[in-house]
Every structure is written in C-alpha cells, then in structure tokens.
Amino acid sequence: MARIISSLFVTIALCWTVAISQVSVIGDLSNDKEAKPGERYDGVITVKNDSDDPQEVKVYQSDYLFACDGTNNYADPGTLARSNANWVTFTPSFFTVPPRSTATVNYTVQVPVDSATKKLIGSYWSILMVEGIAKGSAESGAQKDNKKPQMGIRQTIRYGIQVATHIAQTGTKKIDFLDAKLVTKDDGKKLLQVDIGNSGEVWVRPTMYVELFDDKGVSKGKFPGVAYRLYPGTSVRQMIDLSSIQKGSYKALVVVDAGGEDAYGAEYNLKF
Numbered sequence: 001m002a003r004i005i006s007s008l009f010v011t012i013a014l015c016w017t018v019a020i021s022q023v024s025v026i027g028d029l030s031n032d033k034e035a036k037p038g039e040r041y042d043g044v045i046t047v048k049n050d051s052d053d054p055q056e057v058k059v060y061q062s063d064y065l066f067a068c069d070g071t072n073n074y075a076d077p078g079t080l081a082r083s084n085a086n087w088v089t090f091t092p093s094f095f096t097v098p099p100r101s102t103a104t105v106n107y108t109v110q111v112p113v114d115s116a117t118k119k120l121i122g123s124y125w126s127i128l129m130v131e132g133i134a135k136g137s138a139e140s141g142a143q144k145d146n147k148k149p150q151m152g153i154r155q156t157i158r159y160g161i162q163v164a165t166h167i168a169q170t171g172t173k174k175i176d177f178l179d180a181k182l183v184t185k186d187d188g189k190k191l192l193q194v195d196i197g198n199s200g201e202v203w204v205r206p207t208m209y210v211e212l213f214d215d216k217g218v219s220k221g222k223f224p225g226v227a228y229r230l231y232p233g234t235s236v237r238q239m240i241d242l243s244s245i246q247k248g249s250y251k252a253l254v255v256v257d258a259g260g261e262d263a264y265g266a267e268y269n270l271k272f
Contacts, residue, residue, distance in 0.1 A: 022050045023157070024047070025159040032203075034167075035109070037113045044106055044107075045107070046104055047102060053135075056094070056135075056139075057095055058094050058130075059128060060093065061126060062074045065233060068179075068195040068197070082124045084109065084111075084163065084165050087110050090106065090108075107128065120167045121167060122166070124167075127160040127162055127163070128161045164231075173202055177194070177196055177256075177264070177266040180193065180194045191240060191241055191243075192223075192239075193237060193239055194208075194237070198235070199233075205227050205229050206227065209222045210240045212250045212251070213251045223241065248272060249271050251267060251268070254268065
C-alpha cells in the first residue's frame with residue numbers, strides 16, 4: 001500500500017467547542033522521483049480548505065520508518081540512515097488558505113554529489129507533514145476571544161507526504177520472509193498472516209499471492225495480498241483470507257513479485 005499516512009490525533013485543549021481544522025491534501029501522498037547524484041528537482045503539494053472560514057496550516061519535516069507489528073517511527077528529520085530530509089527545502093512553512101480555496105507548498109530536492117566517503121545507492125526518503133492549525137490554539141495567529149471559557153477537546157488532522165528519491169540505476173532488491181502463521185478471528189475467518197521485510201537498498205511495491213495445494217498436490221486456488229510500499233529497513237504484514245478453504249492439510253506457496261526477475265517464494269505447511 002502506498003501508505004497513506006494521514007493521522008488523526010485527539011488532544012485536550014483550552015476551548016469549550018470541539019475545534020477541527022478542515023484542510024486536506026489533494027493528490028498522491030507518495031511522491032517518487034528517480035535522480036542522479038548532484039541533480040535537483042521540484043515538487044508541489046496542494047492544500048485545500050474545505051470550510052467557509054480561513055484555515056491556518058503549518059508544514060514541517062519528519063523521518064519515517066514502519067514495521068509489520070504496526071509501529072511507526074517518526075524520527076527527527078535527517079537522523080535515519082536513509083533520510084533525504086536534509087536535501088529537501090520547502091516554502092511556505094506557515095500560511096492561511098482562504099475559504100473554499102487551495103494553496104500550494106513548493107519543495108525542492110537537491111541530491112548531493114557522491115564523495116570519497118559516501119556514495120549514494122538506492123532509495124532515500126522523508127516526510128513533509130501538513131497540519132491544520134485549529135482556531136484558538138496556541139499556534140494560531142487568529143485573534144482569540146479571551147472572554148469565552150477555555151476547556152474542551154481539540155482534534156488535529158495531519159497529512160504526511162512521502163518525498164522519496166531513488167538514485168538512478170543503483171541498489172539491489174531483497175525481500176525477507178519474517179514470519180507466517182494461521183490466525184482465526186472472532187468472527188470465524190481464517191487468515192494467513194505473513195510478515196515480509198525489505199533488506200535491500202531500493203524501495204519496492206511488490207505484488208503477492210498465496211497458492212494452496214492439498215495433500216495430493218492439487219491447487220485449491222490463488223489468494224492475492226496487497227501491494228504495499230516497502231522501503232529499505234521496513235516491513236509489512238499481509239493478511240490473506242483463506243476462510244473458503246475446507247478442513248485438511250495444505251502446502252502454502254507464498255510468492256512475492258518485486259518486478260523484473262526479482263521474485264521470492266516461501267513454503268509453509270498449514271492445517272485447518
């Protein structure tokens with residue numbers, strides 16, 4: 001999944017009414033570009049105000065890693081090994097979007113040149129966070145009404161736009177099978193849970209399927225997974241629905257196709 005990292009946070013704030021900043025990001029939340037060392041390229045993020053009032057917005061950077069157990073690491077920009085945050089400049093970092101209108105954030109990526117001590121290989125990425133600023137918050141520049149009581153709940157919505165730079169014609173692919181097991185849900189559904197990771201140097205968005213064979217070697221069908229985005233050092237969890245399979249013993253062939261000649265397979269024995 002081209003992971004859409006749009007996150008919703010609920011925090012206690014000082015206002016009686018529930019304040020929600022009504023902004024959204026138009027377009028893809030993953031921006032990929034192949035470039036060579038020393039090259040420079042530009043991009044644009046479009047922010048929409050869905051309300052009838054002006055909306056304040058801030059933009060800031062973060063590094064990003066994710067794992068198959070559901071954890072996310074939003075590290076300080078430029079601290080992770082494959083971060084390109086220091087290559088990225090953007091403007092503006094704070095702005096107001098008029099009612100029912102859009103505004104743009106322009107960013108530039110300056111890929112550094114190779115040096116004697118560091119050669120760029122594979123994929124590098126970071127995130128530009130776009131966050132609406134709720135009226136009445138400490139960050140808001142709008143005039144506040146100090147006569148109103150100030151206790152309540154505020155919701156903050158933010159969008160993470162992945163800015164990924166892939167060094168042209170460099171890097172190797174490598175998919176690892178980390179774990180696999182049958183899981184039975186409370187509603188009776190039976191799922192094959194497969195964790196896969198990327199230990200290579202370039203990002204991949206592989207397709208995946210599971211083919212089941214009975215004890216006579218007869219195929220009982222192919223069951224597709226989801227084409228998740230995988231950066232180097234990240235992992236994802238696939239949940240394959242096998243509820244239609246009858247009781248018995250089976251061999252599961254799990255195939256992950258990363259494109260070209262890069263296909264990976266693993267076999268598991270399953271008993272329903």
